[in-house]
């Protein structure tokens with residue numbers, strides 16, 4: 001799809017980054033990057049050729065020879081500089097992000113900021129990549145571990161956090177001494193590329209960070225490539241499962257953070273105003289296109305009488321372009337995404353859910369071409385309905401009911417996904433029971449979107465995650481390094497042992 005007013009030749013192209021050079025792809029397959037509020041074509045992104053993928057991996061392989069031995073302080077200082085550059089360019093980065101992805105400008109700054117926190121974390125790598133040492137494990141013998149970089153690592157990212165999620169990946173991989181090949185989402189690669197430019201400006205040497213664009217074929221080439229040691233993936237469960245299976249079969253270490261259906265339990269003793277505000281923000285913010293969006297609220301007991309108040313609150317949210325002051329709900333990322341969400345709302349009605357608030361076809365003055373869907377609320381939602389069984393990834397909140405906390409917990413644990421969840425209550429006992437019994441990775445207690453800060457790692461249960469170690473935090477240092485255990489004995493004349501010992505001992 002190309003904007004009719006602008007010939008394709010005048011639309012800027014998104015470059016590949018190979019060996020420190022931003023290069024034009026020779027690909028014959030390109031896709032438009034489109035502003036979802038206006039349909040303006042912002043850029044064209046290539047689907048890299050197999051040779052280009054090989055060249056990016058070869059550049060990373062070459063750079064690894066020296067980068068793996070670069071002093072830890074030198075690596076850390078690059079990320080100190082990068083965090084400063086990101087702060088200085090915050091407004092510009094948010095504007096690029098909103099133009100290509102749609103979320104509101106303040107939310108786009110949040111997207112960049114949550115990635116910036118990981119860059120700050122990477123700057124502290126000196127304290128994170130420490131081995132262990134046990135002195136005198138036998139007479140005169142010490143054992144210690146080295147956490148050594150793996151080699152070339154690759155990252156594959158989704159469209160919905162085009163700043164934060166690339167920043168979950170390449171800073172920690174590079175800070176731990178690896179080199180990296182990034183494959184951003186083909187839907188909104190521009191803010192990612194601006195961050196990559198800033199990383200080079202901050203001092204990331206040529207070849208240490210490379211970028212290829214594309215879709216299935218490029219991702220498959222990364223999964224299969226013999227010189228790539230590890231893959232980080234964030235995206236849907238369908239694609240993540242494929243990436244996990246294919247890349248582990250090729251002998252790689254893989255972490256896949258995947259799809260979600262995040263439930264919040266609302267207990268009747270919760271603070272009503274605070275809870276309804278939190279639910280509306282978490283269900284409809286970013287037009288529901290967050291992996292941690294609350295898409296199902298389970299109302300326990302009397303909390304079911306809060307539905308009209310929740311609908312009133314959702315009705316007040318402003319649907320418009322992300323650049324407009326006061327917008328709460330921006331457009332969906334693409335026409336296809338809008339059509340899919342509208343289709344799921346239609347199926348929800350057909351399946352018998354009660355449509356309490358219908359966000360289809362909102363009138364958005366000045367943005368008639370935008371991919372808008374307004375806040376939508378269904379009550380009486382049950383498993384077996386498409387709107388419950390599928391991740392809608394739009395501003396659609398499903399309401400279900402339970403008569404007790406136990407029933408609500410069982411309901412959530414029966415859903416295949418285990419990404420995020422929350423409970424709203426004033427009872428410490430209920431909150432503690434919830435945190436103990438719920439089988440979900442991120443758990444919020446009166447916190448609707450409990451994305452961990454980088455002192456911790458992002459996680460997930462069941463269909464939401466494959467692989468043992470999560471992104472950022474302490475876990476990712478283990479993910480991006482190989483533990484080597486050294487057992488050493490040094491002799492002097494007085495300790496030289498006598499004779500051959502054929503038993504297993506130190």
Ligand code: NAD
Pocket residue numbers: 156157158159160161183184185186214215216217219220234235236237239240242257258259260290291391393419458460464
């Ligand atoms: P997606 O799975 O469609 O795409 C993710 C990446 O995979 C992209 O880079 C894309 O180019 C690539 N890809 C797409 N189809 C492919 C295929 N057939 N084979 C190989 N690669 C392919 O995801 P999306 O729509 O960009 O992002 C939304 C999804 O990501 C949602 O399911 C959301 O829950 C999930 N997500 C999860 C987390 C998390 O931390 N758990 C965070 C953000 C988003």
